[in-house]
Amino acid sequence: MSTVRLTMAQALVRYLAAQRIEHEGREVPLFAGVFAIFGHGNVAGLGEALYHVQDTLPTLRAHNEQTMAHAAIAFTKAHGRRQMMAATSSIGPGATNMVTAAALAHANRLPVLLLPGDTFATREPDPVLQQVEHFGDPTTTVNDCFRPVSRYFDRITRPEQLLTSLPQAIATLLDPEHCGPATLALPQDVQTFAYDYPETFFVPRAHRIRRPQPDPRELEAAIAALADAERPLIIAGGGVHYADACARLADFARARGVPVAETQAGKGALPDGHPCAVGAIGVTGSEAANRLAEQADVVLAVGTRLQDFTTGSRALFERDGLTLVALNVGRFDSQKHRALPLIGDARDGLTALDAGLAEWRASEAWRERAGSLKRQWAEVVVRVTAADGRELPTDAQVIGAVNRQAGEDGTVVCAAGGLPGELHKLWQCAGPGCYHVEYGYSCMGYEIAGGLGVKMARPEREVFVMVGDGSYLMHNSELATSVMLGHKLVVVVLDNRGFGCINRLQQATGGAGFNNLLADCRSVPEGAPKTDFAAHARALGCLAESVRGIAELEQALARARQANGTYVIALDTDPLPSTVEGGAWWDVAVPEVSEREQVSQAYAGYCEAKQRQQR
Numbered sequence: 001m002s003t004v005r006l007t008m009a010q011a012l013v014r015y016l017a018a019q020r021i022e023h024e025g026r027e028v029p030l031f032a033g034v035f036a037i038f039g040h041g042n043v044a045g046l047g048e049a050l051y052h053v054q055d056t057l058p059t060l061r062a063h064n065e066q067t068m069a070h071a072a073i074a075f076t077k078a079h080g081r082r083q084m085m086a087a088t089s090s091i092g093p094g095a096t097n098m099v100t101a102a103a104l105a106h107a108n109r110l111p112v113l114l115l116p117g118d119t120f121a122t123r124e125p126d127p128v129l130q131q132v133e134h135f136g137d138p139t140t141t142v143n144d145c146f147r148p149v150s151r152y153f154d155r156i157t158r159p160e161q162l163l164t165s166l167p168q169a170i171a172t173l174l175d176p177e178h179c180g181p182a183t184l185a186l187p188q189d190v191q192t193f194a195y196d197y198p199e200t201f202f203v204p205r206a207h208r209i210r211r212p213q214p215d216p217r218e219l220e221a222a223i224a225a226l227a228d229a230e231r232p233l234i235i236a237g238g239g240v241h242y243a244d245a246c247a248r249l250a251d252f253a254r255a256r257g258v259p260v261a262e263t264q265a266g267k268g269a270l271p272d273g274h275p276c277a278v279g280a281i282g283v284t285g286s287e288a289a290n291r292l293a294e295q296a297d298v299v300l301a302v303g304t305r306l307q308d309f310t311t312g313s314r315a316l317f318e319r320d321g322l323t324l325v326a327l328n329v330g331r332f333d334s335q336k337h338r339a340l341p342l343i344g345d346a347r348d349g350l351t352a353l354d355a356g357l358a359e360w361r362a363s364e365a366w367r368e369r370a371g372s373l374k375r376q377w378a379e380v381v382v383r384v385t386a387a388d389g390r391e392l393p394t395d396a397q398v399i400g401a402v403n404r405q406a407g408e409d410g411t412v413v414c415a416a417g418g419l420p421g422e423l424h425k426l427w428q429c430a431g432p433g434c435y436h437v438e439y440g441y442s443c444m445g446y447e448i449a450g451g452l453g454v455k456m457a458r459p460e461r462e463v464f465v466m467v468g469d470g471s472y473l474m475h476n477s478e479l480a481t482s483v484m485l486g487h488k489l490v491v492v493v494l495d496n497r498g499f500g501c502i503n504r505l506q507q508a509t510g511g512a513g514f515n516n517l518l519a520d521c522r523s524v525p526e527g528a529p530k531t532d533f534a535a536h537a538r539a540l541g542c543l544a545e546s547v548r549g550i551a552e553l554e555q556a557l558a559r560a561r562q563a564n565g566t567y568v569i570a571l572d573t574d575p576l577p578s579t580v581e582g583g584a585w586w587d588v589a590v591p592e593v594s595e596r597e598q599v600s601q602a603y604a605g606y607c608e609a610k611q612r613q614q615r
């Protein structure tokens with residue numbers, strides 16, 4: 001057996017560079033690159049190794065480990081989980097900075113390879129700089145924090161362990177059911193140890209994403225349930241995108257006259273102009289989708305994990321007599337909510353259902369009802385997103401302006417605050433690829449980094465990041481990375497001077513305005529200063545301006561489109577209004593006792609609403 005003597009880190013990157021992915025006849029590198037922030041624990045070992053493979057596996061320097069990993073995660077999401085990135089950090093704080101990103105990828109089922117440096121396997125120099133030390137368990141390091149938020153975790157304590165562990169990590173990343181973060185903790189000494197690796201380990205390999213086929217008996221049961229339905233509704237989740245099933249779903253729905261509602265991750269599966277598209281479902285859903293959900297007799301949930309925002313905390317469509325069929329590539333998601341499981345690939349599952357359903361269609365009355373609800377909702381969207389000249393626009397009005405400018409080749413990116421809900425309800429999608437909102441973990445600070453990842457994956461698209469003042473202030477430093485790498489973003493900062501959505505939630509649960517809007521926070525007597533977001537962005541190398549009102553915003557957006565660098569537009573918005581139309585109940589626990597009368601009232605309302613919740 002011919003071998004090559006390499007350090008563990010050299011073998012690792014050589015293996016990564018040899019992995020390819022094939023999709024629809026096109027083969028590309030599986031890993032588009034590695035985001036890296038070097039330090040004690042990865043610069044000498046992994047850093048040296050990455051230096052030598054830059055042509056095949058580029059290394060990109062970012063500014064924060066959490067957000068660089070967010071960018072990597074957004075990259076793979078924008079690629080439909082078919083091309084991905086790795087992220088490496090030093091030991092200690094660099095590593096734990098990535099734990100939040102791991103959790104985000106875990107919740108959203110998005111593959112990312114995390115390579116945190118780790119303390120010495122030999123323990124000879126212990127305790128090393130940035131080592132926490134665990135008194136009762138020397139095998140524990142802070143990297144064990146990755147375990148509960150990784151789909152695959154290993155600590156490579158000997159160089160030959162790569163031979164068995166690395167292929168398993170890659171297999172996890174490529175598994176449509178189990179994909180998520182794979183973490184390989186890399187002790188800094190082991191990174192530098194040499195070993196005679198077999199040459200065959202590095203032979204280039206082209207992977208394909210598996211498409212599990214439905215079980216015949218599950219399929220039969222699902223077909224029987226649908227064939228009996230008069231008032232069917234489809235819920236499209238992120239799995240529809242990842243399985244490349246959008247076009248198949250559009251055909252299926254059109255042929256069968258089934259209305260299609262979308263989750264946050266599923267949004268954009270159908271273009272809004274599709275006759276069966278009834279918009280967003282759930283807590284941030286359209287009136288059309290939610291009324292249909294209440295009246296449906298069979299719900300076919302495709303590629304969704306049915307989280308509380310989708311199900312209205314189990315009070316929207318779950319009721320006795322409803323049949324829920326869950327077409328999902330994962331056993332875990334297919335069993336939820338007592339659904340009839342149909343485990344398998346979304347695209348092939350829809351094809352199989354179609355083949356078994358003969359002439360079945362939704363009833364004519366139901367199709368007409370869906371059509372009329374859809375038209376009514378379209379009028380609401382136009383009304384609430386229209387400018388009305390007010391000085392402090394609503395989020396909905398800003399969304400209208402950005403949506404008009406984004407057109408068909410624009411992608412909106414968002415994650416936390418009041419915007420995701422408003423976007424889910426109101427953003428009009430021309431089809432897949434227009435909408436990228438991280439709402440599985442809804443992590444503040446994902447927005448700008450996520451925009452960077454999307455732009456890297458889809459350079460042909462104009463990427464519009466919509467971000468609140470709170471999220472911007474939490475994480476903005478990847479703006480500098482976008483400038484450095486020449487990946488243009490258009491960033492709209494909606495400054496409502498505080499955590500607007502949490503303030504609204506506080507009021508809705510009877511709470512006093514407290515610690516959310518800056519005006520309600522402990523501060524110096526003159527109040528918190530006004531942040532000059534445009535000046536801040538300029539300092540990071542962006543083009544930037546501040547505008548007032550929607551008319552000025554529209555002009556600035558047109559300038560931003562023409563610009564050839566990252567462009568930040570800041571404007572003041574009203575923290576109080578949000579779109580009242582549409583929506584569904586959301587279970588947010590209210591204190592059972594309180595000195596505040598408003599809390600007691602909210603608690604009474606909460607108990608009443610709880611009655612409709614299916615347990």
Ligand SMILES: Cc1ncc(C[n+]2csc(CCOP(=O)(O)OP(=O)(O)O)c2C)c(N)n1
Pocket residue numbers: 416417418419441442443444445467468469470471472496498499500501502
């Ligand atoms: C990392 C993180 N911390 C806290 C939260 C809880 N949270 C959700 S939205 C929000 C406020 C966001 O403020 P801003 O970005 O200004 O948006 P707005 O609510 O004003 O629209 C907070 C604190 C979160 N989602 N993520």
Ligand SMILES: [Mg+2]
Pocket residue numbers: 417468469470494495496497498499500
């Ligand atoms: Mg805000």
